[in-house]
Amino acid sequence: MNDAKCHMSRDLLASYLDNELPGPARAEMALHLTQCTECQVERDAMEALRQRLAAAGPHPLTAGLEARINAALDAESPLQPNPERSRPWSSLGPMTWPRLAALAASHAAVALLTAGLLYGMLSGTDERDRALHEIVNAHARAALTNQMVQVASSDTHTVKPWLAARLPYSPNVHDYKPQGFPLLGGRIDFLLDEPVASLVYGRREHLITVFVVPLDRASTLAVPAANWRGYHVIGWRDASFSYLATTDLNLSELKDFVVLAGGS
C-alpha cells in the first residue's frame, strides 16, 4: 500500500482524528494508518495544524484572505474545477479545523500557509510577534549601547517628573530596593512608533526594563508571557497602566519582581 495511490479520503482521516468515525471505520483507519506512509504524513501535518489552530484560538477568515485563496485556487486549476476542492471555505462560516484541513490539502493554500499569512491572520500572531520583538529589542538595544537610563536615579521623585515632562502621561514609579530590585532610573523608548516610559531595575548583574503604557494603547502592545532570544517578557496591568517587563534575568526571579510590582 505504500507504493499504491492511497484510497483513503482526507475527510475520513480528519474525521478519524476528531474521533468522529464509528467503530468499524475507526478500526479500519487505525489499521490503515499503521501501513500507509502517505496517510501517516498527512496525519502528522493535520495534527501539527490542529495544534497551531488550538493555540491561535478562533478567528474569522477575513474577506481579503478569502479573495487571495480563491485567486490562488483559480490560478491552480483554471480548466478542471475539482468538486472536492471547490472553495470549501467560500461560505464564510466559522474557520473550523476540518475546514482548514481541507484548505491545507490545496497546493495554493499550502503556499499561503508556508508564507505564514494564514497563520498570522488567523491568530493575530504577526501583531503580537511585532510587539514582542519591539519590547525585547528596545531593552536589548539600550543594554548593548549602554543607554539603559537617561535619568539615572533611585529617587522616584526625580524619575517620575523627568518622564512626565517628556510624555503625554505621568507613569507610576516605585523603588523596590529593600526587596532586592533597586530602581536605577528611567528612559524614553519608542514602541510601535509611540513614546513610552521605561523604568529600569537592577538584580545583581541583570537589568529589567518595565515599559509603562497607557491603557488606551495597551491592546496594541498586548503580548502573552513569552521568551524571545533569551529575554523573558511578562505583562500585567492596573487601573491606570499596562506594564511590560523584560529581562535576561531568570524567569523565577522575574516573577518575584512582577508580583512585587503588582502583577501576578
Ligand SMILES: [Zn+2]
Ligand atoms: Zn493512506
